[in-house]
Amino acid sequence: MNANTPTDVMFSFTGLATRAEEHKDGFGIAFFEGCGLRLFVDHHSARVSPVAELVKHYPIKSDNVIAHIRKATQGVVSLENTHPFVRELWGRYWVFAHNGDLKGFAPVLHGAFRPVGRTDSELAFCWLMQELAKAHASVPSVEELTATLSELVPRLAAHGTFNMLLSNGQALWAHGTTRLHYLERKHPFGPAHLQDEDVRVDFAAETTARDRVAVIATEPLTRDEPWIAFAPGELKVFVDGQLLVRSETGRLTHA
Template sequence: MCQLLGMNCNVPTDICFSFEGFCARGGKTDEHRDGWGIAFFEGKACRMFQDAKPSAISPIADLVKRYPIKSTNVIAHIRKATQGDIRLENCHPFRREMWGNYWVFAHNGNLIDMNSELPGFYQPIGQTDSEKAFCYLLNILRRSFADGKPTLTQLYSVLKQTTDLMAEKGVFNYLLGNGEYLFAHCSTHLHYIIRSSPFSQAHLIDEDLTVDFQALTHPTDRVAVIATTPLTDNEVWTPIQPGELIIFRDGAPIEVKS
């Protein structure tokens, strides 16, 4: 199946180190050769790069690795196709507008019979179950809050209920972001790490690359990195439990108050 990568921070940060190891899994150290994509939230804007080529050999991926774009929310994806051809329109992440903000979604898994869920304002462009699932999620949220943007508590309640129902259709690991919050849902495999002061060195699993975050950060910085499987071999990653939906803000998980 596909793999996910996300980053959520309290200050704009580049994802070059994590993306270097992640890209290697797209055809070099792993089998996810069917396209890739990455989205950077920058204020109200959302900058996206996608390619149907494997990330390990994509010139566009090389550009992203060498261009330190700073963002507080990033969502990336490498694809192993299960539904839909290897085409650009089937590359994650997917993006739509809702309540005056961009929403970005990437999925790892396989959902059966999403065609029955299609009626609504948002429609898929490609053929993947993932984009259909994204459109369905947004249609439910738009319908549930027709009067406008809900509170975080209201949003989480509907999102969690809808996610649980959709997870009955198959494997549904996903990252969903709107530039302020990053939602991470685990169906089978998803992990995260929080990097904060005192910072230390980290070494990638998929490339022989080490970075000393102490030399690159400020003591008040905090960065959450979410990945399908851990990207480093000298840090402790926290597994997200199956069925768990976590919200990240400012580089840490937050609790929703009812």
């Protein structure tokens, strides 16, 4: 989730946690609070994890959130292999989560970014951080980061399925290889029903006219909102709850 103001994420997290019957090999959620970051992970399913119950009762309000439910393809079911993963670069936290399976990906890591666990996902994250650090001598803009990521991400996707979310607290980048959808909530807000649970929220009663929220998920979390599918190989960036797109001049502007 990416928003223009700290926003409650529990409605979406409830819908995501319901899908942990198949993706039962761990869950995690990371959310930014200013320059700080809170991270909760557990290698147990979100359906039974006491950590998930804690999260459901924690008053999470954030403008950038990444949550993940794991179905292990590489690496055993363990805490160190549980997404999201976190690293520091340029004095900011970076958070990454990945659905997919990368084959034959064995990069040379020669910098400060090394995986703790044994997943292809964390390895890909460390490589991305290494290459971003090499590409920019100082803190880049969101536009510059997006341009660099648009060159790096296809090199990862060439090894298999690479559906990923990445955030540094300023923006949220999302790449889809197979299945990924996004939704922008904005004024006028209305009610929404979860796809997998009998839970309903009237966002009109919870928001102001200036609020904007973008939600990205593998499959739509609600059944009565206009979700849009990513095209295969598409990289999108969201800032302040809005999708940014390249203009005719090549600059990023709000869609």
